[in-house]
Amino acid sequence: MRFRRGGSERxxxxxxxxxxxxxxxxxxxxxxxxLKTPQAKLFTVPSEALAIAVATEWDSQKxxxxxxxxxxxxxxxxxxxxxxxxxxxxLIRAAVKFLETDxxxxxxxxxxxxxxxQKNEWDPVVSWAEKRYNVTxxxxxxxxxxxxxxxxxxxxxxxxxxxxxxxxxxxEFVITQLKSLILSMSLIDxxxxxxxxxxxxxxxxxxxxxxxxxxxxxxxxxxCELRARTAAGTLFVHLCSESSTxxxxxxxx
Numbered sequence: 001m002r003f004r005r006g007g008s009e010r011x012x013x014x015x016x017x018x019x020x021x022x023x024x025x026x027x028x029x030x031x032x033x034x035l036k037t038p039q040a041k042l043f044t045v046p047s048e049a050l051a052i053a054v055a056t057e058w059d060s061q062k063x064x065x066x067x068x069x070x071x072x073x074x075x076x077x078x079x080x081x082x083x084x085x086x087x088x089x090x091l092i093r094a095a096v097k098f099l100e101t102d103x104x105x106x107x108x109x110x111x112x113x114x115x116x117x118q119k120n121e122w123d124p125v126v127s128w129a130e131k132r133y134n135v136t137x138x139x140x141x142x143x144x145x146x147x148x149x150x151x152x153x154x155x156x157x158x159x160x161x162x163x164x165x166x167x168x169x170x171x172e173f174v175i176t177q178l179k180s181l182i183l184s185m186s187l188i189d190x191x192x193x194x195x196x197x198x199x200x201x202x203x204x205x206x207x208x209x210x211x212x213x214x215x216x217x218x219x220x221x222x223x224c225e226l227r228a229r230t231a232a233g234t235l236f237v238h239l240c241s242e243s244s245t246x247x248x249x250x251x252x253x
Contacts, residue, residue: 008066008067008068009064009065009066009067009068010064010065010067011063011064011065012061012062012063012064012065013030014030014031014033014058015031016029016030016031017029017030017055017058017059018055019048019051019052019055021048022042022044024042024044025044025045025046025047025051026044026045026046026047026048026050026051027042027043027044027051028043028045028051028054028055028058030058035058037076037077037080037081038077038081038083039080039081039083041080041081043076043077043080044080045076046166046240047239047240049239050072050076050236050239050240053072053235053239054072054073054076057069057070057071057072057073058070058073069228071228071229071232071233071236072232072235072236075169075170075173075232075233075236076236078169078173079165079166079169079240088161088165088168091165091168091169091172092157092160092161092168093157094172095156095160095168095171095172095175095181096153096156096157096160096181098175098179098180098181099137099148099152099153099156099181099182100145100148101145101179102145102179102180102181102182103178103179103180103183103200103201104122104125104126104139104180104182104183104200105126105137105138105139105140105145105146105148105182106139106140106145107119107122107139107140107141108141108204109141113207114204114207117203117207118203118204121200121203122139122200122203123139125182125183125186125191125192125200126138126139126182128186128191129182129185129186132185132189132191133152133155133156133159133185134155135149135151135152135155135156136149136151136152137152137182156181156185159185163237163240163241164240164241166236166240167236167237167240167241169236170233170234170236170237170240171184171188171233171237173229173233173236174187174188174230174233174234174237177201177226177229177230177233178197178198178201178230179201180200180201183197183200183201184197187230187234188234188237188238194227194230194231194234195227197230198223198226198227198230201226202223202226
């Protein structure tokens with residue numbers, strides 16, 4: 001069965017979901033049909049744990065398959081089809097470019113309450129990242145943002161190069177959700193939780209909501225959606241990274 005990018009929903013057409021090991025990795029079976037990517041490639045993932053997670057997404061669909069809720073499946077499709085045709089260097093450069101507009105580096109001067117909130121909530125994460133990666137990041141109230149040193153960017157380039165292509169697709173996905181390389185790496189390195197990362201990425205919005213109120217259902221929906229996407233991306237990175245570590249160990253042995 002081919003995963004279609006077009007429609008966001010379709011009627012469930014399968015009873016059972018299972019995984020099997022093939023030559024290229026682990027495959028997903030919908031009844032007796034093999035799952036395929038939008039480009040009609042065999043849907044094959046590098047680790048059994050990731051295959052189980054994807055199979056769970058398909059198995060948890062009810063009468064209607066809601067493709068927009070299947071973030072792990074979508075990430076696997078992106079890794080397999082590489083629709084933008086980018087190589088590893090391009091993926092890494094795109095991720096590091098987010099440093100120039102990183103959410104936690106842009107600060108306000110007014111209102112004072114928000115400026116203090118940003119300082120109290122964001123400074124500890126920036127400090128942790130500076131120590132963890134031995135870099136200088138800083139922050140700025142200028143519309144141009146902080147002046148990130150070239151050495152800091154190169155350090156992050158080197159660090160990201162230690163991940164495989166699959167994990168890098170996941171890292172970029174998380175960065176896109178949080179609009180922050182720093183929050184994303186803090187999350188992937190297990191320094192902060194998904195809930196904390198999402199809250200920190202929406203700090204100004206949450207401040208405004210606390211001050212002025214909000215359309216509650218819309219806010220709750222957006223928050224749940226962002227948490228779901230961020231959690232899926234983080235899980236994807238961990239499952240893809242672990243499989244490459246296991247392979248590396250086997251090769252060394």
